Amino acid sequence: MATIVIEIPDALKPIVEPSMRAYVDAVEQQVRAGEARRRVDYAGFEVKLAEATAAMERAGHQAALSALDVDAPGLTLSGVAYTRVGRYQAPYKTPAGPVPVMRSLYRRVGERNGETVNLVTLRSGAVADEWLPDTAKQMAHLLQLGPSREAEQTAQRLGRLPYSRSSFERVGHAVGEMYVPRRHDIEEILIGSFEVPDEAASVSVSLDRVTVPMEEPRPRPPGRPRKNAPRRPVDRVFRMAYCGTVTLHDADGEALHTIRYGCMPLSDAEALCTSLAGDVVAMRERRPDLHVMLLCDGAPEMWNLLDAEFDEETFGKVHRLIDFWHAVEKLAPAAKVIAGDDEASKPLLARWKLLLRNSSSARAKILGELHASGKEHVTVGTSEPVHEAITYFTNNAKRMDYAAARRERLPIGSGNVEATCKTLVGQRMKRSGSRWKNATGDHVLHMRALSLSDRWDAAMGITLRVTPPRIEVAACSA
DSSP states (O other): OOOOOOOOOTTTHHHHHHHHHHHHHHHHHHHHHHHTTOOOOHHHHHHHHHHHHHHHHHHHHHHHHHTTOOOOSEEEETTEEEEEEEEEEEEEEETTEEEEEEEEEEEETTOSSOOEEOHHHHHHTOBTTTBOHHHHHHHHHHHHHSOHHHHHHHHHHHTOOOOOHHHHHHHHHHHHHHHGGGHHHHHHHHHHTOOOOTTOOEEEEEEEEEEEEEEEEOOOOSSSOOTTOOSSOEEEEEEEEEEEEEEEEOTTSOEEEEEEEEEOTTSOHHHHHHHHHHHHHHHHHHOTTOEEEEEEOSOHHHHHHHHHHOOHHHHSSEEEEEOHHHHHHHHHHHHHHHHSSHHHHHHHHHHHHHHHHHOTTHHHHHHHHHHHTSOTTOOBTTBOHHHHHHHHHHHTGGGOOHHHHHHTTOOOOOHHHHHHIIIIIIHHHOOTTOOBOHHHHHHHHHHHHHHHTTOHHHHHHHHTOOOOOOEEEOOOOO
16 A cells, blocks of 8 residues: 655644544545445445545634634734734634634724624634635525525535525625625626627617515504514515616627626616616727617606616617517407407417518508507407507607617517516515515625626625735733
């Protein structure tokens, strides 16, 4: 058997050597069983190896974290004098589990009962005092993917992040609290480093709304509360959240990349639109040839928000279109009324769709046919499909030249924002029984938007980055 000598500093031997020996022993036993052609439980070996690896990882963290501490009667941090007020052991949370670390606590000189600091947390950039930055980043990522219960289960199956669901909830929102107040600055950095693909020919911006279940206080009924009545009654109500997208398209109008945004109902939709406009400005600074297209449904609120940001002075010519499929959606029931039944309406609707795609005068022609049908006030249930189609095509006259957009090879559909409403909000925030408060909902929504936009690692790198304090050890007294 070959002998390999690994030199380990004396200070690290009590920490590193036992875990390293356990790892080697586990591998050696498995190798011998394999060479002897005995029956092996390889799944069990995988578990043992992972446990031994985690033990080595924790030992490494313990040694590295302990080295960040400074135990002195007094010191200055970036020119501010602090005095030591205590020393105790705290568990720092790593992806492989918690590790105990001795640390000294300091308080500003001259302050009584002021906030204490410790150099292990300050220098490591730990979140919420004890969660190491990459650990917090991973836990926040699992939280934006699904509820904390599922995050805990996923971590258990993977054999990493051995923490409770309440920890995932707490740490995930702690990361959100760090990101959300700084998100506009971080978004500027992200878009500043974004490389516009060479094949990009246009950029489309879309805005839409989607319902979110919210938790709101319910007024107590007058009089004496009934027995076992909740002390703080709440209602589960649905409010409208906002989703926005910036999508780059190639010369055929096909999507290349989408940046996604969202905000909760009580948050600032105007700020969301400012982010959309800022991204387009940054892209066109590098690629002035990019055509700009605004794509939405017919809701006046959406257009008012976008028009306030996308002015001709800043962007030059801005193309504006009602989403093609929303227009078709309005025509479909009208075609049924005019043709008489579902089957007979299909050729009529197909002809209208073809006309919209290929003729700039399509809107006027279709509007004429709707008027000429004489069925404007025919009622189906509680609606008047032909009248509603006439109203839609009249109110959006300036945003329906799909043929001109196609001639310029621009996109005509807002499917990216429709999909974003489902993936950003629907799949995560509208689960059975779920309900949200505005602030915590914003944490999850913004972090999820980063993940869906392939910006997670870059954004978290900025969010969790720390500037280590300048440390000078000096004796001082309180």
